[in-house]
Amino acid sequence: MTDIDVIVSEVGLRDGLQNVDQVLDIATKKRWIAAEAAAGVSEIEVGSFVNYQLLPQMADTGELVAFAKEIEGLTVAALVPNARGAKAAIEAGVHKVSIPVSASETHSKKNVNRTHDQMIDEVRNIRSMIDALPEQERPYFEAGIATAFGCTMEGHVPQATVVSLAERLIEAGAEEVGLSDTTGYANPAMIRRRIRAVHAAVGRDRLTGVHLHNTRGLGLANAAAALEEGITTLDSSLAGLGGCPFAPGASGNIVTEDLVFMLEAMGLKTGIDIERLVAVRELLKEGLPDEPRYGFIPDAGVPIGWQASLGEP
């Protein structure tokens, strides 16, 4: 859609729900997807193709992909931990496959029991799998660099590690890398430095999206810094669903409602109707009554007359 400046990619159904114990019924998930798409959200990560014994919340991802693909103009994304998951995602027909690869090797081993070399192999295998498809059936393939700004196990993750991993991931066949602040360790200066460094290494069109958390309250400040470095896709989660277990009161992902307000108030078109977006929270209230819902805009409302400042010099 050419009338959008920034793509807000809703990841609540994946990154939000994966941190929620109560399994949300598929009917509510479908209504959530449909309602956000109707509000103007153009990209939704509907789930992940993982081991459902370990993560029953994600067991219906295939069915959600099929449902979401029927919505015109919606980009349907899914996360996969490895080539096996990618195979399932491709069979389900997703538009976009994302594999998280942790810059912290300690985190990678702990999280998916794989070293960097093993993850690069997974990326190569997925690339081959995609290349074997007829051109019109190939999903877009992205590798999200997790713990790209630091890790709760390793602490500091050097910028050089992130840059080198980005180069290897592109070389192995990812069309794009993303930077994920999995642990809420980033700050605006670091965001700028690392985006610049990765852009310099692999090219600006190979890094267009970031995935930010709000663990330390810097999520939107980091988003604003990323925009100024040319980032055009921002992940976020409705109501900040899932929260952050290490910081009571902190959403996990940045909150979609607040992000959309910030972008629109900055004159950046998202294609999203804020009022209709906020209304989607009702589904979470009904479906997951015990989960806290974060965000400021739903309580404070948008400022009176806020659009009047947009034309000012």
Added chain:
Amino acid sequence: MTDIDVIVSEVGLRDGLQNVDQVLDIATKKRWIAAEAAAGVSEIEVGSFVNYQLLPQMADTGELVAFAKEIEGLTVAALVPNARGAKAAIEAGVHKVSIPVSASETHSKKNVNRTHDQMIDEVRNIRSMIDALPEQERPYFEAGIATAFGCTMEGHVPQATVVSLAERLIEAGAEEVGLSDTTGYANPAMIRRRIRAVHAAVGRDRLTGVHLHNTRGLGLANAAAALEEGITTLDSSLAGLGGCPFAPGASGNIVTEDLVFMLEAMGLKTGIDIERLVAVRELLKEGLPDEPRYGFIPDAGVPIGWQASLGEP
């Protein structure tokens, strides 16, 4: 202090407490001031010289000024609504006098029952009062432009109104103007535009500080944008004290603890020890047990190894 890049000006004792019904005892206020100064905070607005019948919380401002002035290296600031208040502030011996002047004339009339012209007269009178003092006794005199990004009564406040008011305030004798987002209406793009416009009109050294609220969660994003426009003083409130009545869960002022972390993580020296700063919250817990305490850093802690990224290119 030359080893500070950004002055974090603590306003919790004024802007925080003025929104708290329970009057905090003066002994706790003094301990609060002393503890923040010991943590490295170099400027504290200790209260306001207002009508104490209307705002009993501020009745001890004179005594707090006397106390705070004994702390070496601390800049002691106070807010005054008019020339009468300024007289009291000067008699108490403050280092810095701030008068808020609302860009929204509707807000100005409602809040202090004065038009712009009348407020300009107050500024002129305060200037004369200060000029009549021996040079070494003159406080620094700042006018804070309230509702500088919009108003809950008028809605949009044109940028031209803010710029013109800044010019008039400087002409009337304020050494500096500040921009206050009284209503939490600002966004990073607007922050940049308005700071640039005021800088162009009155000079960069006539606007070095902003006062931000976090009503819509954009407080730190706005702070980061302000820094990039050359702002070097940021107001904030310990624990975001006082909250925002229009947005449950939202601090009023931006939270000092989170702001200091953001600045230090960006490599900007504040002179403040985060751990000692966070410990000051205990005083609020004891003294104002019913008031919510906001902020992410106190719960989440600083990231492990966060300082290691500071030297990266």
